[in-house]
Every structure is written in C-alpha cells, then in structure tokens.
Amino acid sequence: MGAPPTVDVDFRKWGDRPHYRFVAERLGTDDAGAWLGVRAGSTYTGPVCGTYRQDFALLVPNDDWWVASFDLSNELELYVDVVKPAVWLADDHVTMVDLDLDVIRYRDGRVVLDDENEFEEHRVLYSYPDDVVQRARETADMLMDAVARRLEPFGVASGSWMRRLSEDFGLRLR
Numbered sequence: 486m487g488a489p490p491t492v493d494v495d496f497r498k499w500g501d502r503p504h505y506r507f508v509a510e511r512l513g514t515d516d517a518g519a520w521l522g523v524r525a526g527s528t529y530t531g532p533v534c535g536t537y538r539q540d541f542a543l544l545v546p547n548d549d550w551w552v553a554s555f556d557l558s559n560e561l562e563l564y565v566d567v568v569k570p571a572v573w574l575a576d577d578h579v580t581m582v583d584l585d586l587d588v589i590r591y592r593d594g595r596v597v598l599d600d601e602n603e604f605e606e607h608r609v610l611y612s613y614p615d616d617v618v619q620r621a622r623e624t625a626d627m628l629m630d631a632v633a634r635r636l637e638p639f640g641v642a643s644g645s646w647m648r649r650l651s652e653d654f655g656l657r658l659r
Contacts, residue, residue: 491511494506495578496580500611507530508527509522512649520543520545523537523542525540540651546570550567552581561589561590566581566587567583567586567587584617585604585621590632590633
C-alpha cells in the first residue's frame with residue numbers, strides 16, 4: 486500500500502513546545518525532498534489559529550536545516566523557515582523544530598531575513614546549544630544567497646507541484 490494521502494505537519498519550538506500544526510496533502514517527492522500541498526480553507530493551530538487563504542506547496546527537504554513554503558499570498562512568493570532537520574515520526578506525521586530565523590522572498594523580488602531579534606532572545610532564553618546557533622546562522626546565510634539567486638529548489642521547481650495540487654483539486658470536483 487502507498488503512502489497516506491495526508492500528512493500531519495507539526496512545527497515545534499525549542500524544548501518540544503508546540504508551534505504551528507496543520508494537515509497537508511502528500512504531492513510526491515523528488516531529489517529536493519517531500520512536497521506537500523495545503524489548500525485554501527485548511528485550518529491551522531498554534532500561537533494564532535486560523536484558516537489558510539491560499540493554496541501553497543511545502544517542501545520538506547531530506548536532511549537540511551530548513552522547510553520552504555511556496556506561493557503563499559499575493560505579496561509573499563516564498564517563506565523559508567530555518568529549522569532543525571525534519572523528522573518523519575510516521576508516513577503521515579512530520580515534525581521539525583523552528584529556530585525562529587526566516588528567509589522571505591516577496592513577489593517584487595526583495596529577499597529579507599526575518600526574526601533575527603526573536604532568534605537572539607530565544608537562543609539565550611531557551612539555551613540553544615552553540616552548534617545549533619552556528620548551524621542556524623550558516624543556514625540563514627546560505628538561504629539568503631540561494632533564495633535571492635533563485636537557485637533550485639527556490640526557483641521554478643515549485644511550479645510543477647503547485648500545478649499538481651490544482652490539477653488534483655480539479656479531479657476531486659468531478
């Protein structure tokens with residue numbers, strides 16, 4: 486039997502504290518990792534609970550210190566969370582520890598590093614180990630360059646997965 490069609494996406498904060506959680510659809514995998522799809526109208530829980538307003542693709546890489554969300558809104562094109570590498574607890578449950586730093590690419594091409602102050606506060610408050618701090622900073626630096634230069638998978642790779650999400654949605658309506 487194949488992999489389950491949905492995945493419980495479980496973002497945590499340091500110390501195994503709950504963060505954001507939602508259900509995504511398994512779209513497939515490629516060399517970059519597992520591609521998941523989240524549909525407009527899907528709900529999420531966390532510090533703030535709500536409903537996603539737009540479909541987006543989520544890339545969970547195989548062993549990297551980030552997770553990327555593509556095509557989030559009219560303004561945001563890409564949002565990359567710096568995280569400890571994702572762990573698949575089961576075929577239908579993936580978890581990762583969010584390390585606060587985020588790399589964002591806006592539709593106008595601007596790329597920014599977000600939440601540096603939160604990272605600095607939390608690394609002291611929650612005693613992030615030195616090797617985790619160093620790896621998070623190195624990952625953020627690498628992401629700033631790769632996202633700005635649109636290196637894959639931060640270029641056009643998400644397009645085929647977004648099409649798969651929308652085509653699948655069309656099939657469900659029939």
